[in-house]
Amino acid sequence: MRSSFIVLAALLFALTPALAQTCPATCRLPTCYCASNAAPGGLTRAETPQFVLVTFDDAIQARLEDQALKPVFAGVTNPGGRPAHRTYFAQAFNTDPAVAKAVVEAGHEIANHTHTHTTGIATDGAEWRRQLDGLERFFRDTVGVDASQIVGFRAPYLATNDAMWEELRRRGVLYESSLAELADGPFSAGIGRFVWPHTLDFGAQTACVAAKCPSAPLPGVWSVPMWVLYNEEGRKVGEMDPQQTPVYTADSTALYTMLRYNFDAHYTGNRAPLALYLHAGRVRRNDHAIAAFRRFLREVANQPDVWLVTMKGLVYWMQHPVPASQMAAWFDGGGERGALAATASEATERPTTPGTLRLWPNPSSSGQVHTSAHAPVEVYDLTGRRVAEAMPMGDMLDLSAVAPGAYLVRSGTERTLWVRR
Numbered sequence: 001m002r003s004s005f006i007v008l009a010a011l012l013f014a015l016t017p018a019l020a021q022t023c024p025a026t027c028r029l030p031t032c033y034c035a036s037n038a039a040p041g042g043l044t045r046a047e048t049p050q051f052v053l054v055t056f057d058d059a060i061q062a063r064l065e066d067q068a069l070k071p072v073f074a075g076v077t078n079p080g081g082r083p084a085h086r087t088y089f090a091q092a093f094n095t096d097p098a099v100a101k102a103v104v105e106a107g108h109e110i111a112n113h114t115h116t117h118t119t120g121i122a123t124d125g126a127e128w129r130r131q132l133d134g135l136e137r138f139f140r141d142t143v144g145v146d147a148s149q150i151v152g153f154r155a156p157y158l159a160t161n162d163a164m165w166e167e168l169r170r171r172g173v174l175y176e177s178s179l180a181e182l183a184d185g186p187f188s189a190g191i192g193r194f195v196w197p198h199t200l201d202f203g204a205q206t207a208c209v210a211a212k213c214p215s216a217p218l219p220g221v222w223s224v225p226m227w228v229l230y231n232e233e234g235r236k237v238g239e240m241d242p243q244q245t246p247v248y249t250a251d252s253t254a255l256y257t258m259l260r261y262n263f264d265a266h267y268t269g270n271r272a273p274l275a276l277y278l279h280a281g282r283v284r285r286n287d288h289a290i291a292a293f294r295r296f297l298r299e300v301a302n303q304p305d306v307w308l309v310t311m312k313g314l315v316y317w318m319q320h321p322v323p324a325s326q327m328a329a330w331f332d333g334g335g336e337r338g339a340l341a342a343t344a345s346e347a348t349e350r351p352t353t354p355g356t357l358r359l360w361p362n363p364s365s366s367g368q369v370h371t372s373a374h375a376p377v378e379v380y381d382l383t384g385r386r387v388a389e390a391m392p393m394g395d396m397l398d399l400s401a402v403a404p405g406a407y408l409v410r411s412g413t414e415r416t417l418w419v420r421r
């Protein structure tokens with residue numbers, strides 16, 4: 001199966017600049033996306049936001065926050081001064097609940113990296129389940145994070161096996177991120193044309209050089225590749241901890257230059273996301289690495305179309321892509337937390353998301369909706385233009401004058417995204 005994909009990919013590359021799987025018409029967003037080096041939603045390069053992901057694996061501890069993560073992110077913000085978020089592939093063992101709570105409250109993402117980080121290629125299904133359940137239980141009981149918020153997974157040591165893939169399928173995780181993607185992978189064509197995240201409806205679409213790819217499809221489960229970094233000579237730096245490569249361990253400028261080289265290739269190429277996949281314990285006490293990462297992130301995050309989001313935020317965007325010009329509204333409306341996904345799906349009853357403005361049913365064909373608002377409601381399109389204002393009558397709101405589409409709705413300090421059919 002896989003070799004036929006590779007042959008097909010090579011053939012397609014010869015014929016057309018865009019690599020794409022022969023994708024059945026039934027594969028449609030938001031639940032299915034074929035492996036491709038084209039951005040979702042038919043966005044052109046200029047319309048495509050450049051996402052930069054930063055993830056940290058293993059335990060969450062005060063000394064790692066204070067001596068690695070906070071210094072790396074010091075002064076790093078998204079456009080308009082909005083906060084820049086990161087993803088923690090967390091293990092429960094040795095994680096400090098109070099520190100983890102602060103991390104979650106700051107808007108960062110917790111993903112599942114197992115309870116004790118002891119799994120490997122020989123781990124059976126029952127143990128994978130214990131390990132994944134254990135992590136969820138730890139965060140629920142000691143940190144106060146519901147399991148529904150933990151939607152991503154990375155295998156410890158990137159050691160995958162079929163029992164693991166089966167458990168991910170059984171649980172219905174939103175995404176997994178354990179598979180390295182090389183610049184010459186089946187659906188990539190150089191570091192400026194890397195494959196985008198895709199669902200595993202048709203099995204793995206990466207070369208699976210080191211990892212064990214799934215033997216069967218995982219419908220609806222997103223694969224966020226571990227895009228490999230390359231140096232200026234075209235040699236592989238690696239998919240994790242580039243600061244560990246000998247030429248960069250004591251040379252901040254060289255590390256920065258390599259990162260910038262990769263970013264420029266992505267940004268001027270197809271804008272597939274760029275990722276820094278790190279271990280905080282390997283960044284801590286390395287002032288060269290901290291300086292290089294901070295300089296790099298500050299510099300790129302200063303561009304209006306570059307966004308540092310959580311990995312689940314990226315997947316939510318893949319499901320409901322918006323152009324770079326609408327990213328501020330997407331971010332403010334909770335798109336990174338899945339708000340657009342939630343409002344875009346059929347919600348005929350009162351939604352329960354606490355702390356946000358509520359409108360239902362959603363989508364609404366008539367424009368007459370129920371609302372939790374008691375103050376005037378303003379409706380903005382995704383370019384930020386105010387298109388309507390309305391006052392709730394009881395719990396009813398008349399937005400029938402608003403044209404079909406997606407909107408950011410605001411009442412006082414509360415916001416939500418709303419879809420009119």
Ligand SMILES: [Zn+2]
Nearest residue numbers: 057058156157
């Ligand atoms: Zn790990």
